[in-house]
Amino acid sequence: xxxAIQDRLARHTLVVLVEDKPGVLSQVVxxxxxxxxxxxxxxxxxxxxxxxxxxxVVMCGDDAAVEQVIKQLxxxxxxxxxxxxxxxxxxxxxxxxxxxxxPAARRGEIKxxxxxxxxxxIDVAPDSLTIEITGTEDKVDSLIHVLRPMGIKELxxxxxxxxxxxTSGNGG
Amino acid sequence: MRLNGAQMVWESLVREGVEAxxxxxxxxxxxxxxxxxxxxxxxxTMRHEQAAAHAADGYARATGKVGVCIAxxxxxxxxxxxxxxxxxxxxxxxxxxxGQVSKSDLGLDSFQEVDITGITMPIVKHNYLITxxxxxxxxxxxxxxxxxxxxxxxxxIDIAVNVQTAQAEYAYPDEVDLPGFRPHLTxxxxxxxxxxxxxxxxxxxxxxAGRGVLIAGAWDLLRELAEKADxxxxxxxxxxxxxPETHPLSLGMGGMHGESFVNHAxxxxxxxxxxxxxxxxxxxxxxxxxxxRARIIHVDIDPAEIGKRIRVDLPVVGDALYVLRDLVPMVExxxxxxxxxxxxxxxxxxxxxxxxxxxxxxxxxxxxxxxxDQATQGQAIMVSDVGQNQMWEAQYYRHLRPGSLITSGxxxxxxxxxxxxxxxxxxxxxxxxxxxxxxxxxxxxxxELVTAVQERLPIKIAVLNNGYLGMVRQWQxxxxxxxxxxxxxxxxxxxxxxxxCGVMGQTVQDHEGIAAAIDRAxxxxxxxxxxxxxxxxxxxxxxxxxxxxxxxxxxxPEEGMEAPLSNGNDVPESEV
Numbered sequence: 001x002x003x004a005i006q007d008r009l010a011r012h013t014l015v016v017l018v019e020d021k022p023g024v025l026s027q028v029v030x031x032x033x034x035x036x037x038x039x040x041x042x043x044x045x046x047x048x049x050x051x052x053x054x055x056x057v058v059m060c061g062d063d064a065a066v067e068q069v070i071k072q073l074x075x076x077x078x079x080x081x082x083x084x085x086x087x088x089x090x091x092x093x094x095x096x097x098x099x100x101x102x103p104a105a106r107r108g109e110i111k112x113x114x115x116x117x118x119x120x121x122i123d124v125a126p127d128s129l130t131i132e133i134t135g136t137e138d139k140v141d142s143l144i145h146v147l148r149p150m151g152i153k154e155l156x157x158x159x160x161x162x163x164x165x166x167t168s169g170n171g172g
Numbered sequence: 173m174r175l176n177g178a179q180m181v182w183e184s185l186v187r188e189g190v191e192a193x194x195x196x197x198x199x200x201x202x203x204x205x206x207x208x209x210x211x212x213x214x215x216x217t218m219r220h221e222q223a224a225a226h227a228a229d230g231y232a233r234a235t236g237k238v239g240v241c242i243a244x245x246x247x248x249x250x251x252x253x254x255x256x257x258x259x260x261x262x263x264x265x266x267x268x269x270x271g272q273v274s275k276s277d278l279g280l281d282s283f284q285e286v287d288i289t290g291i292t293m294p295i296v297k298h299n300y301l302i303t304x305x306x307x308x309x310x311x312x313x314x315x316x317x318x319x320x321x322x323x324x325x326x327x328x329i330d331i332a333v334n335v336q337t338a339q340a341e342y343a344y345p346d347e348v349d350l351p352g353f354r355p356h357l358t359x360x361x362x363x364x365x366x367x368x369x370x371x372x373x374x375x376x377x378x379x380x381a382g383r384g385v386l387i388a389g390a391w392d393l394l395r396e397l398a399e400k401a402d403x404x405x406x407x408x409x410x411x412x413x414x415x416p417e418t419h420p421l422s423l424g425m426g427g428m429h430g431e432s433f434v435n436h437a438x439x440x441x442x443x444x445x446x447x448x449x450x451x452x453x454x455x456x457x458x459x460x461x462x463x464x465r466a467r468i469i470h471v472d473i474d475p476a477e478i479g480k481r482i483r484v485d486l487p488v489v490g491d492a493l494y495v496l497r498d499l500v501p502m503v504e505x506x507x508x509x510x511x512x513x514x515x516x517x518x519x520x521x522x523x524x525x526x527x528x529x530x531x532x533x534x535x536x537x538x539x540x541x542x543x544x545d546q547a548t549q550g551q552a553i554m555v556s557d558v559g560q561n562q563m564w565e566a567q568y569y570r571h572l573r574p575g576s577l578i579t580s581g582x583x584x585x586x587x588x589x590x591x592x593x594x595x596x597x598x599x600x601x602x603x604x605x606x607x608x609x610x611x612x613x614x615x616x617x618x619x620e621l622v623t624a625v626q627e628r629l630p631i632k633i634a635v636l637n638n639g640y641l642g643m644v645r646q647w648q649x650x651x652x653x654x655x656x657x658x659x660x661x662x663x664x665x666x667x668x669x670x671x672x673c674g675v676m677g678q679t680v681q682d683h684e685g686i687a688a689a690i691d692r693a694x695x696x697x698x699x700x701x702x703x704x705x706x707x708x709x710x711x712x713x714x715x716x717x718x719x720x721x722x723x724x725x726x727x728x729p730e731e732g733m734e735a736p737l738s739n740g741n742d743v744p745e746s747e748v
Binding site for chain 2: 018019022023026027030031034064067068071072074075076077078079080
């Protein structure tokens, strides 16, 4: 039964445009908590319009839950637009910083792995390297997976940022 | 015009049409109160801030205007919380103004500092923390606009004390600029046409009218729709009085303590048109068991209410007034004689055995409410508290005028009635105001008796006194082995308590005393309380046990065991 429920839960990416006013982030977070929905990740930053911030929220839920979340988000006064881009053609990226244990003998190997993932080494310390990677969550997951045996000392991920693909090109 | 912040508040409130405010002064609103006396606004000083919020709530429900309450920072603000939540839950336009420590003291755990905007975030439509006088006029303008526009609700403005004393040039904005707040009033025409089509196809239609009909002022259109297409009308608790309860198409209240024939009608309907109702759990019981044979049209101004609890076949987002104005002309005249007769047959099956008819000599709460109904000829504004008293009021008072019942529906706040009635009486001095409360809830805010005296508000109060937290005791009797844990409560001598406060007090211990006491209370030129010492373990029937479907009711013992109306499939298709 648990799996039957799991099957219906899909991961949704919502783009939420909000007026950049005090308390708006906690309003959005509070809403998810109060209505008993989980946020998997949330990123906030400026949008192309001054005074409007853009949040990318990743949540798990069935269609009814996501519909309800969107409607409830719209009830927050500073929220101006909510879009579920899960089924849209979208560019989705995440950035991660990974500090990995790196004694001199292993540095070459780590550098090679980073190159394969087109990740960059952005800091070098006597016993560690810090790697920056940008890409889909899968790609970030994969790099973390191969680095883990080396000893990850510190890790931070931004969570998903997303944007619907432009329509003016000849792509589909 | 150069004003200080406190003057700006009152100047703005006057421009918003505010005539009365309910509150308590305190350290961080002294500058506000200092300026208040120069403005044409009635100040009602309550004895507790919770009561101030309830009074503003009652005032708003009774007048249709925005209710305003005010409290100081810290404990004053936290005391408002229950009242704010209550108003928000029942879609009442409320603006709560709180004082706050000065900007330089904010965040330092200063004396009487509390983060009231943080605390109230989940229970308001919106809130503001004002630390700069430049933000003040816009915030007030927006607060009133948000509170009263679309689905009404509660808005809090927390004003740092330094703002109240600061000076600035005052200009009150004419308009608000809220790109994220544009409620949709008019129903989509294609959906309205489909609604009319569904009504034309229905053989067993019902309207479920909620408080949204009353908020929108759409009762005349509701009646037109019901009469034109011959559709019986069920109300929710807060929808009561949307159609006069003596109207041939009025079935009365459905839900947990609705009459069984009403719930039976809901379960057998083939079309339900919900208008301005949340279809909350006390009405529908377990959502998937509700109205299994009906297609559902849901009209609500709040899109988030549509599809929230129950499945909906046709959503219509809009204000009940606009939606009905457009829908009524599209609807074909129809008659549903067989359906109404079927409902009537279920009704006849139960009404003769009602205890209020059968047991004429006991002091029963049903008798008390009936006699208040008779004495006021259904013309009073009734303010009920929460619990058994609330259900007896709802079952036995016939509400004839729109907006004549004021009660705490969604939050179920015991102690609401007396302070709310103070707000009602301030807003509607032209109408008799009655409180019906239990002894438990009444004791939660009974300090407001003195407020009624100070303000010369001739509220009449019926305490249905059974010495228990009665609704919980009833649940304990039915579902918790009769273990009356925490429910027996000692009360004061309510008559003497009233007298001590300057309220006319009476005590009634037998059936014969009911009518005379009501008459004396009504003849008295001032507030009056009657302590009705009712049968102690009397229950509210019928009742839907939690988790059941609404037709699976515990019925009145007087109704006996015969032929329960207990399944939703006993209308033979040939009958309807």
